[in-house]
Amino acid sequence: MNNEGQNETNQVVAEALRPYGTSIFTEMSVLANAHGAVNLSQGFPDFDGPEAIRNKAAEAIKRGPNQYVLSYGIPALREALARKMERFYGISVDPETEITVTGGATEGLCATLLGILEPGDEVILLEPSYETYAPVSAMAGAKIRYVSLEGPEFALPKEKLAEAFNPRTKAIMINNPQNPCCKTFTREELSYIGELCIQYGAYAIGDEVYEHLVYDGREHATLLTIPELKDRCFVISSTAKTFSMTGWKIGYVIAAPALSRAVRMSHQFIIFCGQGPLQEAMAFAIDFPDGYYRELLADYTKKRNRLSDALASLGFQVFPTAGTYYLLVDIRSLGFDDDVSFCRMLTEKAGVAAIPCSCFWNNRSRGRELVRFCFCKKDETLDEAIKRLTAFLGN
Numbered sequence: 001m002n003n004e005g006q007n008e009t010n011q012v013v014a015e016a017l018r019p020y021g022t023s024i025f026t027e028m029s030v031l032a033n034a035h036g037a038v039n040l041s042q043g044f045p046d047f048d049g050p051e052a053i054r055n056k057a058a059e060a061i062k063r064g065p066n067q068y069v070l071s072y073g074i075p076a077l078r079e080a081l082a083r084k085m086e087r088f089y090g091i092s093v094d095p096e097t098e099i100t101v102t103g104g105a106t107e108g109l110c111a112t113l114l115g116i117l118e119p120g121d122e123v124i125l126l127e128p129s130y131e132t133y134a135p136v137s138a139m140a141g142a143k144i145r146y147v148s149l150e151g152p153e154f155a156l157p158k159e160k161l162a163e164a165f166n167p168r169t170k171a172i173m174i175n176n177p178q179n180p181c182c183k184t185f186t187r188e189e190l191s192y193i194g195e196l197c198i199q200y201g202a203y204a205i206g207d208e209v210y211e212h213l214v215y216d217g218r219e220h221a222t223l224l225t226i227p228e229l230k231d232r233c234f235v236i237s238s239t240a241k242t243f244s245m246t247g248w249k250i251g252y253v254i255a256a257p258a259l260s261r262a263v264r265m266s267h268q269f270i271i272f273c274g275q276g277p278l279q280e281a282m283a284f285a286i287d288f289p290d291g292y293y294r295e296l297l298a299d300y301t302k303k304r305n306r307l308s309d310a311l312a313s314l315g316f317q318v319f320p321t322a323g324t325y326y327l328l329v330d331i332r333s334l335g336f337d338d339d340v341s342f343c344r345m346l347t348e349k350a351g352v353a354a355i356p357c358s359c360f361w362n363n364r365s366r367g368r369e370l371v372r373f374c375f376c377k378k379d380e381t382l383d384e385a386i387k388r389l390t391a392f393l394g395n
């Protein structure tokens, strides 16, 4: 589009959205496709989840009904989710009043933020911060306070966080495991946040979409098991990563009844309901035996190590991945210092796409040394990417 057209579009776009351009995931996948690059940018598997789940969905679609379902999700899925919370975390959740099925975690985030925020409220975001949180908070008229995780460990800066909380703080977002820095939060860190939430009457919103991708014997600490947060947290998750079906967009929000009511109030006016047949198939999937979840983790552990070793031997400084299906690298070890031009060059010239991480900071001069690669790909895809990177960077 020419500049004139672009300006016109900008005037149409709501003011709250104007600071945010096209999603980096759209941008990089489009660029990757245009150049026939191996796409290690946007995080989606290049394989589909288990055939048994797809058969269930196909059966449900053929059998019908294919009509609206209950706004907050079909009972079978909410009941399966309640069983899952008991099985993995030992907590009891009421499927009738505490679980809302949403259009992916993304709509769960929107429904939660739009369901609780008033104009002028403040939301605390920990940077680097996943791309949905800021624009949706802004759409609700909230003010955002950024607090950066610090150092190579992306540690929680407790004093700075405490200073960011104030009587206008309505919520803090906690992405655990964290995308893109691949950190997991400790129970101690979460309790600390919980105490601040109690002190200021704020809510904690946990984005836990990578809850089953936590490596090396670590245990996922869901906000719902942090005593301080039990009645003041919203936990958002998704079936996208766990069952390798990112395109199905089935997510959910778990929260105490009064909090769930706020989520349901906005969810009903955003999407009303999700897709019944796909929800039915996911209800079946969630009850898969523990072996399924163990195998998923074992497969991803091997993929993480495969790509991490290759990136390290190419000279990248690779950060350890405690959770998620991403690897973060520092490109300065190879003599580069601009993530955006590096990722563009890598896509166009090496034929491998990755995510420039400065987009996860409000101030884009931060994070320019960091690039994110995803490893949720077939081994042969990872090998092809490694081959191309070696040919390009090895010289």
Ligand code: PMP
Pocket (backbone or CB within 6 Å): 043, 103, 104, 105, 106, 107, 130, 175, 179, 207, 209, 237, 238, 239, 240, 246, 249, 250, 251
């Ligand atoms: N939160 C984080 C941290 C993510 O990485 C993603 C991408 N999968 C989402 C939310 C969105 O999840 P969904 O595809 O279920 O909307």
Ligand code: GLN
Pocket (backbone or CB within 6 Å): 025, 026, 041, 042, 043, 044, 179
């Ligand atoms: N969460 C995915 C990522 O971080 C992208 C999801 C999306 O494209 N919205 O790569």
